[in-house]
Structure formats: C-alpha cells, structure tokens
Amino acid sequence: MMIESPDQPDFDQRGLDDFTALYVSHYEQLLRLAVLLVGDVPAAEDVVQEAFIRVHRTVDGGAVRSPLAYLRQTVVNLARSEVRRRLVRLRHAPRPMPDAASAEEGAYAAISRQEVIRALRRIPARQREAVVLRFWADLPEAEIAELMGVSTGAVKGYISRAMSRLGLLLKESS
Amino acid sequence: MTPPLSPERLTRLLDDAVRPVTARPDALDRIRQGTRRRRTPRRAGVVLLTAAVLAVGTVTALLIAPGGGPARISGLGPSPARYQASSYANSQAQAGPPAAGQTRTKTLPTAAFSAAPSAAHPALPSTGLSVVPSAAQSAAPSHGVSAAPSAAQSAAPSVGVSAAPSIAVSSATQSVAPSAAPSAAPSTAVSAAPSATPSASPSANRPAAAGIPSVTNSAAWAIDGPGKPTSTVSIVAAGNVRTTVHFLLVVRTTARGTQTVPFSATSVTGMPPLGPVVVGAANAAKDGHTELFVLVDAGCCTEFWTIFRLVNGHIVQVRLAGAPVRLAVGGSVTANGGFSCSGPNLVTYTYAHQAASGTRESFLATRDTYRWVGASLLLVSQRQTTILGAQNPELAQYSGVACGALPQYVLKR
Numbered sequence: 290m291m292i293e294s295p296d297q298p299d300f301d302q303r304g305l306d307d308f309t310a311l312y313v314s315h316y317e318q319l320l321r322l323a324v325l326l327v328g329d330v331p332a333a334e335d336v337v338q339e340a341f342i343r344v345h346r347t348v349d350g351g352a353v354r355s356p357l358a359y360l361r362q363t364v365v366n367l368a369r370s371e372v373r374r375r376l377v378r379l380r381h382a383p384r385p386m387p388d389a390a391s392a393e394e395g396a397y398a399a400i401s402r403q404e405v406i407r408a409l410r411r412i413p414a415r416q417r418e419a420v421v422l423r424f425w426a427d428l429p430e431a432e433i434a435e436l437m438g439v440s441t442g443a444v445k446g447y448i449s450r451a452m453s454r455l456g457l458l459l460k461e462s463s
Numbered sequence: 464m465t466p467p468l469s470p471e472r473l474t475r476l477l478d479d480a481v482r483p484v485t486a487r488p489d490a491l492d493r494i495r496q497g498t499r500r501r502r503t504p505r506r507a508g509v510v511l512l513t514a515a516v517l518a519v520g521t522v523t524a525l526l527i528a529p530g531g532g533p534a535r536i537s538g539l540g541p542s543p544a545r546y547q548a549s550s551y552a553n554s555q556a557q558a559g560p561p562a563a564g565q566t567r568t569k570t571l572p573t574a575a576f577s578a579a580p581s582a583a584h585p586a587l588p589s590t591g592l593s594v595v596p597s598a599a600q601s602a603a604p605s606h607g608v609s610a611a612p613s614a615a616q617s618a619a620p621s622v623g624v625s626a627a628p629s630i631a632v633s634s635a636t637q638s639v640a641p642s643a644a645p646s647a648a649p650s651t652a653v654s655a656a657p658s659a660t661p662s663a664s665p666s667a668n669r670p671a672a673a674g675i676p677s678v679t680n681s682a683a684w685a686i687d688g689p690g691k692p693t694s695t696v697s698i699v700a701a702g703n704v705r706t707t708v709h710f711l712l713v714v715r716t717t718a719r720g721t722q723t724v725p726f727s728a729t730s731v732t733g734m735p736p737l738g739p740v741v742v743g744a745a746n747a748a749k750d751g752h753t754e755l756f757v758l759v760d761a762g763c764c765t766e767f768w769t770i771f772r773l774v775n776g777h778i779v780q781v782r783l784a785g786a787p788v789r790l791a792v793g794g795s796v797t798a799n800g801g802f803s804c805s806g807p808n809l810v811t812y813t814y815a816h817q818a819a820s821g822t823r824e825s826f827l828a829t830r831d832t833y834r835w836v837g838a839s840l841l842l843v844s845q846r847q848t849t850i851l852g853a854q855n856p857e858l859a860q861y862s863g864v865a866c867g868a869l870p871q872y873v874l875k876r
Contacts, residue, residue: 309713309721312491313699321481330484338494345498405476424470425477456468459476 308345311356319364325421326368328410336367362436365418372414408458416451419444485702488709488725696755698739705732710739712771714778722778724771728759742768745867747804748835758873764795766873779838788840792864793872799862809833809840812861824853828861
C-alpha cells in the first residue's frame, strides 16, 4: 500500500545507478497499483514496464524532478489507455476458444477473481483511479487531483460515488 | 439503503487483493531490453534527419551559389526547385544574422540515457561486509556441488552488450574478498576505479532513495582488466528486501554499461544478517576472464557459493547439470567441503562421515573435476576414496578453498 515504503531498512545504495534504485524502490508497488487499475497482472506488468521504459532516459539526466510522481502518473495514464483498448478489443474480438490454463495463469486468475478487483472493474475508470490512489496509495486528494488533471472537488465526488457503488457491489457479491 | 463502504475496509480489501503480486525476477532485464530496443530506432532517426538536413543544405548551396546555381539553371525556366531555393535565400536574407546571444542551431534529440556509467559515477564502495555468525542458522545442508533447486533462475544475459573483447584481469587486481575489516577488502582494484566524489554522482537527486531498499552489499570487480576502471558489483533484492529469494546481480562497467543478472538465494531473513554476499573474484578458469563468487546460502557450518562469469560479453550465472551451480564450502567434523582452481579445471572436494569401521571412523571422500565450458561446468571425472580416522591428515585435503584470493569462508570468522 505504501508507495514510499518508509519502513524498509536503510540499505546501502552505493554502486547502484539511479534507474536501478528507482526500480528496486518502486517497481513492485507500482505493479500493484497497476493491477488495481487494470484488473490483471500481465496487463499491469506491461503497463509498469512501459512506464519505466519511458522514464528510463530522463532519470540520470535530471529532467524529471520527481521520478516517482512521473512514474505514477505514467502508470495511471497507461492503465487508462489499456482499459480503453481492452474495451475496444472486447467489442470487436471473436469469442475465444476454450483452452487449458497454465498454473501461472491460474495464479493470475486468482487475483482477477478477488471480489474487490471485480468490483473495481465495474465502476468508471475515473472513480477507480481516485479511490485506488486515495485508499491504497494513500495519496492526498490534492495530489490525486493534480495527477488526474481535475479539481479537488471532482476527486471528492469520484471517491464518494465510488465508495457508494463499491459498497453496493461488494454487498451483492457477498 | 446500503451503508457506504468504510475506507478502512476498502483499504484492507485492496491491500489483500494485491499482496500476492510480486515482481518477476527478470522484470528489470525486460525493461532494460525495451529501452535499448527503443534507443536504436531513435538513433537511426537522428542519423536520417541529419543526412536529410545535410542533403537539403548541399542542394540549396549549389542552387544559390554566386554565379553558379542560377547560371546553371537559367535555361531551364522557372522550376519549383529554383523558386524554393530563391525563397529560401530571401528568407535568409530577410532574417539577417542572428542577434547577439541567439543561435539558429537546431538541437536534435539525442538518447539522453546511457546505461554506461560515466567517469563521474559514484566512488566505489567498500565491501562493508560485517562478519556476524548467526545463531539462527539451520543445520548444515548436504555437501558437494549441487544444482540449485529453484527454477526461477535464469542464466540468460540481461542487458545486451555488444560482443566486446574478452576481459583480461590479472589476479593481482581482482581481489574483492570480504573480510572483517572493510578497508582490507578491495585491494588495487579499488584504486584503479574512477575516483569521482560522491557529490558528482547523479544519485544526489535520487528521489525517495533514502530509507528504501536494497543493495545487500556491493564490491568492486576488475572486469575490464588491470589498469582500467573497475566495475562495481551490487546485489539488489528484487522484491521485499527481507523476505525475497529473488535477487539481481547488478554489474556497472565503464566499457560495457550495466548488466543485470537475476539469481535466487536464501532471503536475508533466512541467512542473516546479509542475505547473498559477494565473496570475491578469481581467475578460476585460467583463461583471462574473471569469475565472481557469490554466497547464496549458508547453514550453521556450510556455505554455498555460486559463480558468475563473462561469456560472449554477457555476465551469466554458471550452471551445472542445467541449474545454477552451488559450491559447498566448509562444514563440521562429520562433513566438509571446498574447491580449488589451481589448474584449468574446477575441482571440488567433499568428505562425509559414513560409519565406524571397527574402532576407527570412516569417511567417504569425493573429488570431482569440472571443466569450464562457456556458462556451464561439465563433470570430467569423479574419484571417491575411503579415509579412516577422524584425525587422518588426508581429510584436510578434502576441504577449504584454494582459488586466487578467495577467502575460506564469508560468514564464519
């Protein structure tokens, strides 16, 4: 949940290039954020990998003041695009043939089967982003507003509506 | 009326949902490969753009050259090219020379990130390995060279580096043997390293780095040979720094950029206080290349070391029988092990207590000889013998490490 991971021990980071340090510090948490936003692990891995590739060139050059914020914003934007693409694909894709799933796919499916993940998939993308960033990433509303490019009031509205809808969906599923 | 979901419950649900999600061991490699793939087309684009600009400039210069261009095309009538050249010349004339402090140079985009560390990379760290034997360690595992059980490891090279000349490292410069006194660890290799001050490091503006993960240790490795800048070798936890068994060997070289090799090892919690440790480097194969030895597991008395080496420009983990190699080092009174690299082959020694033979203890001693073949060790011969008597001096021949400046143990002493 904590993207900053402040409780991690202070290990020596000398000898690491900035990008590796950034990866080690934040990759896993950003991957989890992406899983919550797109709903499955493989797509989340693609999203976070793409975000890191985009930020790769900028880290050592100092072009980005806060690489974590840049990464987080990129992950949110790419996740939004991924969901949009997925909707288009679903609209046009033929019905898939049944196939035996691998063990790894089973593990991924287990994550996708989580009630909260399924519930998150059923709310609008903006509400999903707001609620995940607020309650999982623990970001303040002002920062969420900046990240999403909306006003703080809009963020509050998204969160309020998302909470009501999620409460309903989770109650239905239980 | 449905009661709204409480924030605490939602936080807990979200946290529980994604807790099983962990990073793949090869994730960093995939990112680096993706970055490299993108850099290539960008460079090609820059070259093409430059060529196009030069071509246009050349044509333009020919057309507007005094007495040259117009005379040559005067008989051709008004052509688009002529008008173009003319209008270009006019616009240049109207614009006049650039004002003071202005330039008309167009800055072309360039690849801003290079994995290769510059001369200003951070000063080399000392190995800083504290030697703290832990009481929490388990009983000694079995001896002998074994393949690691984990299937998660990959010997595949990570960051692609173009085939470069093989490294030639003299054994005098490659010692990174950790010891209780950190100042004694990196020897001449450290002095050969770039000596930029830490303030020159780009890590000065690293965000959120303090207090977060995860180099368990680092050392210098004279991968580029004597007299050349030394590489730094770091071990990074891929995941939760205390519990993960997935680690990355990150090697920063001045000549070959950064290479990352995923490997598995016992976690920091399972092998306190350090987790995997860079033991040192030695020219074990006697081929001019330097092999890096890393402690990946330890019991009460026995340590297990794995080996990394440079193969065709890529740093890979050496494999044995298809799995990452684990050399047993040290032991107790009933079992012991070690290895030597005094010749072209790697020879492992082990002995284990069998049973009492009459009044004397009996030990089965094994000597396996392996040949270095690329990223693998191939068993060439095996010799077994029975040694009688716990005080038999022959037992001493089947333990200990005799390979360059490698230490006998890492955690013991």
